[in-house]
Amino acid sequence: MSKKVTEIVIGEQVYQVPRMNLEQVEEFLDLNAKLAETPLLKDQLPILVDQVKVALSRNNPEVTVEELKRVLDLEDLYGLVEKLGEAAGLKRPSGDASPDPSIGDLSTGTSHPASE
Secondary structure: OOOOEEEEEEOOEEEEEEOOOHHHHHHHHHHHHHHHOOOOHHHHHHHHHHHHHHHHOOOOOOOOHHHHHHHOOHHHHHHHHHHHHHHOOEEOOOOOOOOOOOOOOOEEOOOOOOOO
8 A cells, every 4th residue: 555645845844745544635625624614714724734734734734724824825725625625535516617816615536536
């Protein structure tokens, strides 16, 4: 069983992020469900940051929410959450052509995300 690692850059720090374990995926999806029920962007931001923290926690438990909030901008945050979700085996439903950067529609899928 191979462990796929995704390299991400946050601020000036490079992180090696392995696939999330099932406990992390469950927490990530719980936050995703909460996000889908949260209409205001200002209320969504802490949930999105928590999703990043969950994904990083396996190899980087020292990363704090406060640190992430200092170094991420909005565009990076959306892209990062989506990338981390895809790396965990989550993806947008096929056929979703919406330009909306919201990740509320992430789902599990049987096919693997395309490599970059």
